[in-house]
């Protein structure tokens with residue numbers, strides 16, 4: 001197989017002071033952190049769609065991209081699909097990435113007839129499977145694209161058309177089969193068009209019931225073909241739909257519990273989706289974690305000055321630290337860290353593809369190191385614990401154990417007459433500790 005990324009070597013760890021742009025400064029896969037090598041803490045994945053398909057198109061470019069992702073083949077051909085596999089595997093091997101994520105239609109050009117699309121998918125995944133031999137590369141998660149084809153204009157499970165619902169089901173069935181074939185650890189539902197533009201034409205209850213029905217069908221089928229991994233909902237509040245049902249982590253957890261899907265599903269939290277919902281990335285990770293539902297992460301970064309999903313490679317070490325803090329507290333991920341991130345339109349060369357991943361991987365390596373340091377330092381954790389000390393004894397302990405009654409609490413208040421002010425929150429002190437750990 002002819003090399004595609006000529007001139008780009010295997011990316012090695014060269015240390016923080018290094019000036020070589022094609023080397024890691026912080027990601028040292030074998031370095032042990034809290035008893036585990038970095039590569040185990042950080043199961044990085046390449047998103048097929050951004051890295052191998054996206055050409056930097058935007059609506060102002062009238063559908064014309066800046067990056068060439070044909071890899072020397074005719075655009076839209078099966079030959080190109082194979083070249084993307086070659087490029088993807090070479091790319092992952094050069095970076096030491098062990099996982100990839102895909103949508104069905106990232107892999108092959110979609111045909112008019114779904115039977116032909118499925119035949120193409122069989123062919124390409126045979127080739128992908130062949131490529132995995134002798135490597136440690138596996139699928140992290142698969143998914144079905146149920147938002148690009150015009151038939152999904154009103155959603156997939158939430159479509160008003162039963163025929164469209166069946167096409168969504170057919171795509172999920174196939175994508176699940178492919179995920180199992182490629183050794184996938186998870187299966188994702190991102191409901192980009194599962195929502196509405198106006199309530200005037202929308203039966204919200206019916207649509208939610210139908211999405212749950214589709215998910216139940218997927219769970220039943222997945223388990224029947226030996227899929228033992230987690231299903232994930234990836235919350236996002238809007239874009240492309242004005243309102244999306246999986247608005248944020250809390251909403252998605254409520255939905256999963258209401259429909260009895262919470263045993264088979266966890267969440268795939270994406271940084272840029274959390275910020276679009278008006279939360280910090282850490283907020284949605286925390287909500288997921290405390291509910292036992294932090295499964296996987298789409299590691300990217302938005303731009304707070306822009307109101308849309310910019311899917312940038314993460315470079316904010318503070319955010320990555322808080323993310324890895326939640327991951328460490330959760331005891332790790334059943335999924336991984338998928339770079340659902342794309343190069344900026346003016347960064348269109350092969351080198352830029354590598355620079356994006358080097359940036360992202362180094363940012364998360366730093367995040368891991370700093371989160372571990374934060375935990376080992378212990379001052380922040382100890383302060384937070386101490387802040388609730390009044391629940392450790394007396395009436396506080398009775399409240400925390402669920403024993404106290406309303407009348408008992410009121411009697412305590414009457415006896416106290418006037419409570420002391422709660423202890424200081426010490427936010428500035430805590431933020432200083434974090435800065436000291438990040439930059440000290």
Ligand code: XUL
Nearest residue numbers: 143190234270298309340
């Ligand atoms: C879109 C998005 C998707 C999902 C998979 O905002 O994040 O790429 O990750 O469908």
Ligand code: CO
Nearest residue numbers: 234270298340
């Ligand atoms: Co995503």
